[in-house]
Amino acid sequence: MKKYEDFNLKPETMEFIHKNHFKEPTPIQEQVIPACLKGKDVIGLSATGSGKTHAYLIPIMEMADPAKDYCQAVITAPTRELAAQIFEMAKVMNEVVPDLRIRLLIGGQERSRDKEQLEKAQPHIVIGTPGRIRDLFLNDGGLRIEKAKILVVDEADMTLEYGFLDDIDAFAGRLSDDLQMQCFSATMPEQLKPFIRKYMHHPITCQIGEKVRFNPDIRHVLVPCYHHGYAKTIQSILPGFRPYVCLIFANTRQEASDIAEELRKAGISVSEIHGDLTSRKRKQAMKSIASAEHTYVVATDLAARGIDIGEVTHVISCGFPDDLEYYIHRAGRTGRAGSSGTCYALYEEKDDMAIRSLKRRGIRFEHQRCRNGVWQDLQPYGVRRARKDDELEKKIAMIMTKKNAKVKPGYKKKRAEAIARVHRQKKREMIRSKIREEKKAMYKARAKQDKENGL
Numbered sequence: 001m002k003k004y005e006d007f008n009l010k011p012e013t014m015e016f017i018h019k020n021h022f023k024e025p026t027p028i029q030e031q032v033i034p035a036c037l038k039g040k041d042v043i044g045l046s047a048t049g050s051g052k053t054h055a056y057l058i059p060i061m062e063m064a065d066p067a068k069d070y071c072q073a074v075i076t077a078p079t080r081e082l083a084a085q086i087f088e089m090a091k092v093m094n095e096v097v098p099d100l101r102i103r104l105l106i107g108g109q110e111r112s113r114d115k116e117q118l119e120k121a122q123p124h125i126v127i128g129t130p131g132r133i134r135d136l137f138l139n140d141g142g143l144r145i146e147k148a149k150i151l152v153v154d155e156a157d158m159t160l161e162y163g164f165l166d167d168i169d170a171f172a173g174r175l176s177d178d179l180q181m182q183c184f185s186a187t188m189p190e191q192l193k194p195f196i197r198k199y200m201h202h203p204i205t206c207q208i209g210e211k212v213r214f215n216p217d218i219r220h221v222l223v224p225c226y227h228h229g230y231a232k233t234i235q236s237i238l239p240g241f242r243p244y245v246c247l248i249f250a251n252t253r254q255e256a257s258d259i260a261e262e263l264r265k266a267g268i269s270v271s272e273i274h275g276d277l278t279s280r281k282r283k284q285a286m287k288s289i290a291s292a293e294h295t296y297v298v299a300t301d302l303a304a305r306g307i308d309i310g311e312v313t314h315v316i317s318c319g320f321p322d323d324l325e326y327y328i329h330r331a332g333r334t335g336r337a338g339s340s341g342t343c344y345a346l347y348e349e350k351d352d353m354a355i356r357s358l359k360r361r362g363i364r365f366e367h368q369r370c371r372n373g374v375w376q377d378l379q380p381y382g383v384r385r386a387r388k389d390d391e392l393e394k395k396i397a398m399i400m401t402k403k404n405a406k407v408k409p410g411y412k413k414k415r416a417e418a419i420a421r422v423h424r425q426k427k428r429e430m431i432r433s434k435i436r437e438e439k440k441a442m443y444k445a446r447a448k449q450d451k452e453n454g455l
Contacts, residue, residue, distance in 0.1 A: 230250070
């Protein structure tokens with residue numbers, strides 16, 4: 001295990017590290033920092049929470065020189081919240097070197113105020129969203145970044161998803177000829193590779209291993225929705241655990257908004273963070289998240305990426321995303337720093353393929369439901385109920401192989417109708433069985449409660 005001292009950093013950089021209370025570099029920092037210090041182009045692949053922000057802030061701190069009166073490094077982030085979070089981390093540099101000018105340039109701020117401050121002095125380090133940086137540099141001309149030697153593209157896959165690579169492409173080609181580019185991402189989509197080939201020269205790829213992504217301390221629990229929606233299913237399982245912070249993931253902005261609204265109507269206090277919020281509401285949400293005002297936070301994958309949301313003890317995944325890598329990231333928001341965590345995956349019939357795919361990739365799912373605050377084990381997911389299925393197959397086989405003395409017109413249609421009746425009968429039996437199970441569980445829970453109350 002390396003130490004920060006092994007990187008031969010200047011005293012100011014070591015003080016910056018100490019002020020962050022870091023003891024030793026994370027795996028991604030071990031790989032990225034030496035490569036950056038050598039001036040190499042770097043591709044850093046790691047999940048959120050792996051320490052990648054300081055993997056590029058530490059080398060920037062090492063090279064930053066307040067005596068040089070021009071911009072030396074540009075850091076882009078795809079959302080205002082993420083850019084603001086990086087800015088807060090970078091501001092610790094000013095505690096060590098007060099003359100270092102660091103500016104945050106994002107949408108939702110008054111452009112006139114940005115222009116006024118840029119007229120007074122150009123920043124040494126710029127942190128912002130691609131659109132605002134492009135606007136102030138190319139359209140307005142108030143921002144001068146053409147001499148910058150370092151360009152960091154943070155959350156590159158998310159930048160691609162939001163369609164912001166064109167903004168970066170517009171100004172990256174006008175930066176220094178000997179530009180050092182650092183590209184950080186959780187995944188490496190094919191669509192990102194042309195951009196990398198255009199701007200990066202023999203980049204070093206630094207990737208942390210599967211051990212971090214598939215944390216054995218995280219429980220994965222499949223919870224059936226049955227005929228209920230996500231919000232109702234969430235309400236049914238909340239009495240079954242006590243989270244410090246519970247992060248609830250939805251697949252779309254509308255879904256996140258609807259779930260948050262239904263939970264509020266049920267008297268559950270939640271924060272929500274997604275792209276459909278107004279600038280004012282997003283700021284309020286980030287403030288409430290930072291101050292841990294709410295135990296429950298509803299978010300989309302992209303909105304939650306890179307945002308520091310306290311000590312997440314539980315994650316609820318409302319269904320599964322199209323890109324199953326995002327499920328890994330969802331679950332990875334809990335169980336950090338040696339702690340254990342639980343990810344409840346709420347599923348419907350349409351999620352069968354996603355569940356089977358994740359199982360093949362090594363995820364071990366428990367299968368449970370919660371009734372009146374009591375968790376009940378269900379049959380392992382995907383295990384066939386042999387006796388009933390065999391009976392069904394026998395009935396269908398009998399219909400298919402039945403020989404009539406004389407083949408009558410329309411026999412195929414009649415055979416299909418007979419098979420459909422068998423399936424409907426099986427479905428009715430399954431519904432009756434579920435109702436019986438729920439009643440049995442309800443009576444059992446009621447008897448237990450009566451016993452505890454001494455009745």
